[in-house]
Amino acid sequence: MRSATQFTNQTIMTDPDSLTTLLTAIAVADSATKMVDAVENLAQARLEAAVPNLIAVLGYNNPGAAVAAVEGLIAIGKPAVAPLLELLDGYNYGARAWALRALAGIGDARALELLLDAAKNDFALSVRRAAARGLGTINWDELPVESIAPNQARVIEVLLTVSQDHEWVVRYAAITGLQELAIASTISNPDLTRQILGHFDRLVDRDEDLTVIARIWLAQKEIQTYITALLSQQPELEPQLAIDWQTTLAKLYARKRQEQPYPEGDPHKFRAVAAAILKGDR
Template sequence: MEGNSVVTPEIERLIQAVETADSAAKLVGAVRALAATRSPLAVPQLTTVLRYNNPGAAVAAVDGLIQIGDAAMTHLLANMDGYNYGARAWATRACAGIGDPRALALLQEAALTDFALSVRRAAAKGLGFLRWQSLPQEEQETVQKAIYDTLIQVCEDPEWVVRYGAIAGLENLAKQAQHYRQPLKDFLQSFVEQEPEAIVGERILWTLENIGPI
């Protein structure tokens, strides 16, 4: 629970509906209703849902956690389940969508090493959209470099969808941190010649166009 907040009767009712749902469909509906409150008070229960064997409920919980945003991060990071891969994968997706720079190390590890390509792709794109601007000025350059270096590594991933996500992340980083535009252009102009998948090649060319002249 964030801070000293007390669960309100309405949130308590919605949490109870999640806990007592007696079918997969009812669980999904209950999670959606709880997520729709966008209340930090819902974070512990939404995080617990990630451990359930119900993909529909997990998607709804992830969407809710992303909508709650930074207020969900402390609980999410403190409750990463090292023994339940599915829960950790869903939580990683939530962190990627939230964009809080506290998720940097988690997303780096996931983008480079997770065995599920969908998690690697989400983590790669999420890295490029981390809001490093919210950090103290003296920390921003270090985080930018960590993001850039990791995504350059991810461009070597054997799965094209992961490379695609890395390119999207790199584009956003270069738009926000303009001193990375020229290094990224140099890298992509070389990389596009080696990229075997046409769709990734097109994404690279689009990125080169989008980051514009130096």
């Protein structure tokens, strides 16, 4: 399957005959594989006129075609945002989740209100997951300067709540969103970055899912790596970016020691495996 990056490198086509041909291929596709191929070709063409058709594909019962459509919408970029917001399927939660993935990939600030509401209130875990991830990809420089800090405060409030969702995949996505927000606000709002790192410290002590805990560790590492690289280039930022990494890492290692694998034959090991299998079946 072609990547969104490959789509981005293509020249946008405007020939209406090309659109007709590509849409005909989708209409006559008589297998899931042919449908995926047809949608990939449509996405690769980067026709703005095809945006409604790509959005329609998000509602098909074909994950491969949906992935191709999402990549195509991301490659088209900003011209796809308004149609995505207008044509969002309020009844098909699968299509809604795919649409939010596209909006997250584009990062346009016009999607902010939708992402905030979906992350906090949507009943579908796939939608909450996509929205939480999308809240970390907002292009903040698209907003008026005076509205960036207030909107980032709204985002962190929602993500702090969503990072305690009852579904681990949603919590995982919220950690990803918080990581991106921490990095994006490091210079303009270092207090926000410190707040996120403090929240990670508390989550490590509370969360029982090892996958989520591992994602928290990765987020803290990525933030530390970013700040370290930033300070190497701009050492004058040291006073405002002072973060107690030693304490943070000490907490991480303490929790990590608690998660040492059970020895072979320990009954707790099999109970943990059974619980993981049941969780995967839900």
